[in-house]
Amino acid sequence: MRPLKIILLLLLSVTAFTSCKKGNAGIEETSASADNLTVKKDNAVSWVNVIPANSFSSFSTYWNNLYPWGSDHNGTARMRAENISVSGGVLTLTSAPSGSVGNSNKDPYLPIHYYSGTVYAKTIPVIDTSWPKWHFKGEFQCESQRGTWPAFWITGADSWPPESDFMEFKGSATCWTNTYKNLSGGWSSVGTTVANPGNWHTYSVYVTKTNATDVSIEYWIDGSLKSTQTGANFVGKRFNIIIDYQMEGSSGSPGPTGTTYMRARNVIVEKSATL
Structure with missing residues (x-):
């Protein structure tokens, strides 16, 4: 025995x-900490890197100048390649007064007051059955004075909507995370005050397919979950990834009288075939 x-x-x-x-x-x-979030996601999901953290050092491989549709959008800045630069792996978008050069060619056709910079990725994400989960992340220094309008976002490459704004400052220290179209057919928007947006902060977003048409979008700032929103009719759509330094428009006017900057580094995009 x-x-x-x-x-x-x-x-x-x-x-x-x-x-x-x-x-x-x-x-x-x-655990909800930034480090354990990475452990949680990476233990559960096998990620495939699409845009590496050092992509700005190989700019022409991963990025294009301006918007996918050209130089103008919905603010008072006209984008130029001369206002886009890279040094030491850091992307700098520079805005400066332009003088009177006519009106924007995009709705609402505002008068152009600035020259500035915007870039978009050569990668075109599609959230679908093959790749149902995507991760977008970057570190940014953003202006937050009236008339400055920096943003990191995705928008429909073939039609609008849909759109998801991962990070958007509109003339203040409030970071807006927005989804259009939501289940009600409009915007979901959550504002978060960020201390000193001009310092480096990390903005991270997980987009996950939840059914045949919709996605769940988690918006994180500096390792803290700020909002979870539903994106309706996101599945199967092609998206442009944009890092954007617009001026005035929704961020107020008059804008700065001098030169201002938006900077980005360590921007990554990952996708996963597993949930």
């Missing part, structure tokens, strides 16, 4: 140790 008791005790010890390990793993996965 004594050998049998020893065997039983050993089996019980192994079982208890295994249960303890599973319990600790569960606690680790549910």
Whole structure:
């Protein structure tokens, strides 16, 4: 009987140790810290890198100048290649007064007051059954004075909507995270005050397919979840990824009288075939 008791005790010890390990793993996965978020996502999901953190150092491989549709959009800045530069892996978009050069060729056709810079990725994400989860992340220094309008966002490459604004400052220290179209057919918007947006901050977004047409979008700032929104009719759509330094428009006017900057580094895009 004594050998049998020893065997039983050993089996019980192994079982208890295994249960303890599973319990600790569960606690680790549910942690909300920035480091454990990476552990959680990476343990559950196998990521494929699409745009690497050093992509600005190989700019022409991964990025294009201006907007996908040209030089103008919905503010008072006209984009030029001369206002886009890269040094030490940091992308700098420079805005400066332009003088009177006519009106924007995009709705609402505002008068152009600035020359500035915008870039968009050569990668065209599609959230679908093959790649149901995407991760977008970058570090940014953003102006937050009246009339400055920096943003990091995706928009429909073939039609609008849909759109998801990962980070948008509109003339203040409030970072807006927005989704259009939501289930009600309009905007979902959440504003978060960011201390010193002109310092480096990290903006991270997970877009996950939830059914045949819709996605869940998690918006994170500096490792903290700020909003979870539903994007309706996002599935199967092609998206442009844009880093944008517009001026005035929704950010107020008059804007700055001098030169201002938006900077980006360590921008990554990943996709996963598993949820």
